[in-house]
Structures are given as structure tokens and as C-alpha cells.
Amino acid sequence: MKSLKGKITLNFIIVITILVVAGFFGTQMATTKLKMDFINSYKTSLLLDYDEMIKSQVQSSVAILEYFYNLQQAGELSEDEAKYQAKETIKSMRYGTEGYMWIDSLDYTLIGHPMVPDKEGTTRFEVKDPDGNFVIQNIINAVKDPNQNGFTEYLWEKPQDVGTGNLTVKRAYSELFTPWQWVVSTGNYVDHLDNTVHNRTVEIEKNINAVIYTVLSVLLVLALISYVVAMLLSKNLSAPLEKISSSIIENEDGSISIKPIEINSSDEIGQVANKLSILVEQIKTQLDSTGNISHNIEELSRNFLASLNNSKNAISEVSFAVESISSGASEQAMETERGATRALELGEAIKTEQEQLSYLVNEINNIKKIKDAGLSVIEDLKLKMQETNKSSNKVLEAVSTTSTFSDKISFASQTISNISAQTNLLALNASIEAARAGDHGKGFAVVAEEIRKLAEQSAESTKEIESTIKELQQKSYFSLKVMEETGVSLQEQTQAAEASMTNFNSIANEVDKITSRISLLEASSSTVSSIKNEILQVLEGLSATAQQNSAATEEVSASLTNQLHNIEDIKMSSEQLTYLSDSLNEHISKFKI
Incomplete structure (x- = not known):
């Protein structure tokens, strides 16, 4: 319904x-x-x-x-x-x-x-x-x-x-x-x-x-x-509302005609009808005023569109120039960053060389320590060899003295051997004489026998001494030869030690020269590193400036782009405003009050 x-x-x-x-x-x-x-x-x-x-x-x-x-x-x-x-x-x-x-x-x-x-x-x-x-x-x-x-x-x-x-x-x-x-x-x-x-x-x-x-x-x-009551109530409510509805007519051309509302009632519906009549009059007044305002808005909108077109062209030219500056600033920033990258690579290479120089200095210092230790060892060896040479000479003298004494002992041994032979001969003669003397010579014969035994023992001892002396003489001779060879070897070792000391001193001199050169290289490397840092600071400053310039130009470009978009939006809004103004005039014309 x-x-x-x-x-x-x-x-x-x-x-x-x-x-x-x-x-x-x-x-x-x-x-x-x-x-x-x-x-x-x-x-x-x-x-x-x-x-x-x-x-x-x-x-x-x-x-x-x-x-x-x-x-x-x-x-x-x-x-x-x-x-x-x-x-x-x-x-x-x-x-x-x-x-x-x-x-x-x-x-x-x-x-x-x-x-x-x-x-x-x-x-x-x-x-x-x-x-x-x-x-x-x-x-x-x-x-x-x-x-x-x-x-x-x-x-x-x-x-x-x-x-x-x-x-x-x-x-x-x-x-x-x-x-x-x-x-x-x-x-x-x-x-x-x-x-x-x-x-x-x-x-x-x-x-x-x-x-x-x-x-x-x-x-x-x-x-x-309740149904009967509802029918009566709905009739009393709908009759005045139907009068209000019939006072508002939609024409065939789409326009709306509003007639005066006549309801003789003091209830709520009658009050609504009276207020609607007042509202219709106010709407008529407002429609007339709105029509005039709409015409003025349409005229202003057209003038504003023309100004927006001029502003848009000017901003487009400025935006193109800013984009060119931004492109150059971006390229400059990229080149500066590339230079900074190369400088950083150079700094890494310098740092690596400095580390290698430090390592080389440490190795040279170790070589110096080894050289000093070698010189000390050679010096000690030289002293020990000198002492050994002295001891060898003393041993040589002692061996020579021993050989001399062994000759003297050999001569004394021969003398004892001769005395022993003569004693043996005398003991033999004494035994013969004791035998001739008979009983009176028995005691003398015993003495003569003992003397003979002593002479034989002396002869045997003399032979042993001669054998020992000969062996001692042979060993003394061999020891003399060994000591002479040792002396020659010690002289050669002493000469070699002196030559090694000379070589060590030469190496030390060359190491000192290398150390001096490395010190110069370190100083030069530090200078290059310092210059590299200054270059990096300059490049970083240039890069930051270029990035700021690029960012600024991009911001300006973005701002100009936003302004262009805003102008486009304003233009569209103005066009819509013009369209709405025309539409408003058209709708206002449909109201016939």
C-alpha cells in the first residue's frame, strides 16, 4: 500500500x-x-x-x-x-x-x-x-x-x-x-x-x-x-496530509508548482501546514537570491579559469627549468659519490700498505734482535775459541813436557836395566865364589841369590817401564799431532767467526738503512693518508651539497608539480562550479511559486 x-x-x-x-x-x-x-x-x-x-x-x-x-x-x-x-x-x-x-x-x-x-x-x-x-x-x-x-x-x-x-x-x-x-x-x-x-x-x-x-x-x-479505531484514526490523519500533498504539483516539463495550503485546523497537522506556507514564501525569496548569486559565480568562475590557465603555463616553464637543474645536480652528486668511493678505495689501499709497512718494521726489528743475538753468540764463541786455543797450547806444552820426561824416564830405565844386568852378573860371580868357599860361603851364597833375584825383578820391572814409556811416547806423539791439528782448526774457526761478525755488521748496517727508508715511507704514507682524509672531507662536503641541491630542486619540482595538480584540481573545481551554477539556474527555473 x-x-x-x-x-x-x-x-x-x-x-x-x-x-x-x-x-x-x-x-x-x-x-x-x-x-x-x-x-x-x-x-x-x-x-x-x-x-x-x-x-x-x-x-x-x-x-x-x-x-x-x-x-x-x-x-x-x-x-x-x-x-x-x-x-x-x-x-x-x-x-x-x-x-x-x-x-x-x-x-x-x-x-x-x-x-x-x-x-x-x-x-x-x-x-x-x-x-x-x-x-x-x-x-x-x-x-x-x-x-x-x-x-x-x-x-x-x-x-x-x-x-x-x-x-x-x-x-x-x-x-x-x-x-x-x-x-x-x-x-x-x-x-x-x-x-x-x-x-x-x-x-x-x-x-x-x-x-x-x-x-x-x-x-x-x-x-x-482496534481495527475500527485504526480506520477512523488513519482517515483523520491522512485527509489533511492529502491536502498538503495536492498543493505541490510536478508539471509535465519537470517543473514544480506550489499552491497555497488551506487547512482550517489547530492541531499539529494544521500547524505544520501553516509553517509549510511560511517555508514556501521563504524558499521563493531564497530562490530569487540564489539565482542572482549563481549568475555572479558563473562569471567569476570563467574569469578564474582564464587566470588559472596563464598560471599553469608559467609554472610549467619554471618546472621544466627546475627539472634540468635537478638532473644536473643529481649527476654532480653521483660523480661526487663516485669520487668519494674511489678515495675510500685509495684510503683502504693506503691503510693496507701502512699495515704491511708496520709488519715489515716489526720483522726488521726481529731481524735486529736476531742479529744482536748472533753477534753476541759469535763474540762469545770467539772468546771461547781463544780460551780453547790457550788451553790447547797449554795441553800441547804439557804433552811436550810429558814427552821430554818420558825420554828421561826411558834413559833412567836403560840405566837401571844396565845396573840390573851388572848386579845379576855380580850375584853370579858371588855364588861361584861362595861355592868355592864351601861351608864358609853358604851365607854369602844366600845373599848373592837374593841379590840375583832382586836384579831379575829389577830387570823385569825395567822392561815393563820401557814398554809403558814406549806406549806413552806413542800416545804423546799422537796427542801432539792432534793438538797441532786442533790448533789449526781453532785458528780457522776464529777466522770464520771474525768473518761472520763482519757479515753480521754489514747486515746490521743494511737493516738500519732499510729501517730508515721504511720510516720515510711511513711518514710519506701518513702524509698521503692525511691528504686522502682531506680529499674525502671535501668530496663528502661536495656530495652533501650536491645531494642538498638535488633534494632542494626535487622539492621545488615536487612543489611545482603539486601546484600544477592543485591548479588542475582548482580548474576542475571551477569547471564543476560553472556546471553546478548552470545546473542550479536550471533547477531554480523549475520552481514556480
Whole structure:
């Protein structure tokens, strides 16, 4: 719907529909919850009443057992008589239509049962329902466990359902009679409780449905009334608005004509109509003023475009010149950087040469140390050789002296040998003379014999001495020859040491010259390095200046480019302004007030 009346009516219908649906479902949910709460409460109440009923029946049976027990205690009945009469009395008790009692012992033996008397005296420990629950065990355990309060549930067949497999929930209550250790129980099927609850539920649902239908009818009546109110309200609102809409007409040529708005109403819509009339007059005044301003803007825009074109041409020429300067500055900066790079490479080469010179100086200093050590060693060797030469001369003299003494000893040995021979001869003559003298010459003969033996010993000793002297003379002669050769060798070694010392001194002189040259090279290298640093500083300054010039020219070029773009933008804006001015004049001409 395009009309305001239709929209208002539609909105009212949507709102009322939502309210009706929400009310209906809300009522249904609330009543459903109330129904469930009531059913649960009602079922719980029925179950509690049933529990109280079967509990009171069991307690009455226990009171009967108590009565017969008291008779036994009083001596009026024996124990067997009391138990028998009590059992028969319990078996005969009935309540309701199907209620009865039975008795079990704590050892699961059936004491009395009105429905199965043939099983009395048998154990029922293994009796269980189709779900596997041990019925009698659970009943006895419910009596023993105070938390279970004596109640149990199990599945069992009704008398009319025996053999059919139809099972019904049966709820039992049991209580222990301690003196005889009997457990009195009763139980009934509780399906009638479910039937009672079902019937009550059906009755409640009928009442709830009646309430829901009533609420729905009321909501529908309210919806109808609201629809009528919406129609009347939308008519009162839309009529003045239609008059306002009809006062503004769009002509076939696209122009808009506005007629005076006549609404005799003092409500909000009438006030809006009056203010719209005032607004129309103000719009007419503003349109006339805007038309004049638009013509003036159009004229200024055209003049401004002409000025922008002239500025654009001038800036283009300046930008071209700046780009040429920037290109030259960039090339200068690149050449300067290239020179700085070469200077840095030269500095690295100079640094490497300085390091090599330093290494060479260190090596020369090591050579000097080695030379000084060699000279010291040669000097020591020379001194040692001189001392050795002196010692050799002394040994030579001693050997010569020994040879002289050995000659003298040889001469003395020959003399002793001659004396020994003559003594031996004299001893022989003395022995001959003693033999001639007979007994008077025996003592002299003994002396002569001893002298002869001494002469022989002297002769043998003299031979040994001569042999030793000859060997000593031979060794002395050999030692003389060795010492003479050693002396010659020592003289040659001394000459070689002196020559080595001379060579070492020459090497030292040459090393000193090389050291002097290296010092000059180091000084020169330092000077070159200093000059290189100055060149680098100059090149860095030139490079920085060139980069600044290049950056400045680039900034100027960028600024000029931005100005050109701005001029283009301003030009486009001016053209758009001219176009908008024309368009504004065209639109203003469409308003006919």
C-alpha cells in the first residue's frame, strides 16, 4: 500500500495480530503449565493417601500379632497356638476389594498367605519379577533398611492376568514384628491411581480449553474494535496530509508548482501546514537570491579559469627549468659519490700498505734482535775459541813436557836395566865364589841369590817401564799431532767467526738503512693518508651539497608539480562550479511559486 491511510491500518492490524497470537499462545502455555503442576500434585497426593492406607492396614495386623504375643506371654496360649491363631487371623483380614496380608520370616520363608497356602513353609529367596528384581529379598531389605521406610515396588500379574504375560506395577508396605521375627506385608496394584489421574486430567483439559476459547473470543473482539479505531484514526490523519500533498504539483516539463495550503485546523497537522506556507514564501525569496548569486559565480568562475590557465603555463616553464637543474645536480652528486668511493678505495689501499709497512718494521726489528743475538753468540764463541786455543797450547806444552820426561824416564830405565844386568852378573860371580868357599860361603851364597833375584825383578820391572814409556811416547806423539791439528782448526774457526761478525755488521748496517727508508715511507704514507682524509672531507662536503641541491630542486619540482595538480584540481573545481551554477539556474527555473 502506498497511501498513509493504508500503512496506518496495516500497522494496526499487524500489532493487533501479534497481540492476539501472543495472548493466545501465552494463555495456552500458562494453562498447560498449571495443568501439569496440578496433575503432578494430584498424583503425589493420591500416592501418599494410598501409602498411608496400606501402612495403617499393616500396622493393624502388627497390633493383632502383638495381641496374640501378649496372650502367649500371659500363659493363656502356647507359642505355637499363639502363632497359629495370629497367622490365621492375618490371612482372613481383607480391605477394599482386593486387599489382603501375608507373612514372611527374615530367612525368606513364607509363613502365611491367603492366596497360595500350599506354598507356606517354603523359601521364597529366589522369587523375582520379569524385570529380574528379587521381590521377597527387596521386601525384607526394605524392613531392614530404615532409609526405605518399608515401601517397595515390583511388577506382578493380576489374578485375571495369570498366564497372559500382562504385568502391573504393585506397591507394597512391610513391617517387622520383632518378637517372632515375622515380616507382615501388604500390597496392591496402583494402576487405578493412573486411571484416576487420567480421568482428572481429561476433566481439567476440558475446562482449560473452555478458558482458552473464551480468551480467544475476547481477543478477536478486541482486534475488531482496534481495527475500527485504526480506520477512523488513519482517515483523520491522512485527509489533511492529502491536502498538503495536492498543493505541490510536478508539471509535465519537470517543473514544480506550489499552491497555497488551506487547512482550517489547530492541531499539529494544521500547524505544520501553516509553517509549510511560511517555508514556501521563504524558499521563493531564497530562490530569487540564489539565482542572482549563481549568475555572479558563473562569471567569476570563467574569469578564474582564464587566470588559472596563464598560471599553469608559467609554472610549467619554471618546472621544466627546475627539472634540468635537478638532473644536473643529481649527476654532480653521483660523480661526487663516485669520487668519494674511489678515495675510500685509495684510503683502504693506503691503510693496507701502512699495515704491511708496520709488519715489515716489526720483522726488521726481529731481524735486529736476531742479529744482536748472533753477534753476541759469535763474540762469545770467539772468546771461547781463544780460551780453547790457550788451553790447547797449554795441553800441547804439557804433552811436550810429558814427552821430554818420558825420554828421561826411558834413559833412567836403560840405566837401571844396565845396573840390573851388572848386579845379576855380580850375584853370579858371588855364588861361584861362595861355592868355592864351601861351608864358609853358604851365607854369602844366600845373599848373592837374593841379590840375583832382586836384579831379575829389577830387570823385569825395567822392561815393563820401557814398554809403558814406549806406549806413552806413542800416545804423546799422537796427542801432539792432534793438538797441532786442533790448533789449526781453532785458528780457522776464529777466522770464520771474525768473518761472520763482519757479515753480521754489514747486515746490521743494511737493516738500519732499510729501517730508515721504511720510516720515510711511513711518514710519506701518513702524509698521503692525511691528504686522502682531506680529499674525502671535501668530496663528502661536495656530495652533501650536491645531494642538498638535488633534494632542494626535487622539492621545488615536487612543489611545482603539486601546484600544477592543485591548479588542475582548482580548474576542475571551477569547471564543476560553472556546471553546478548552470545546473542550479536550471533547477531554480523549475520552481514556480
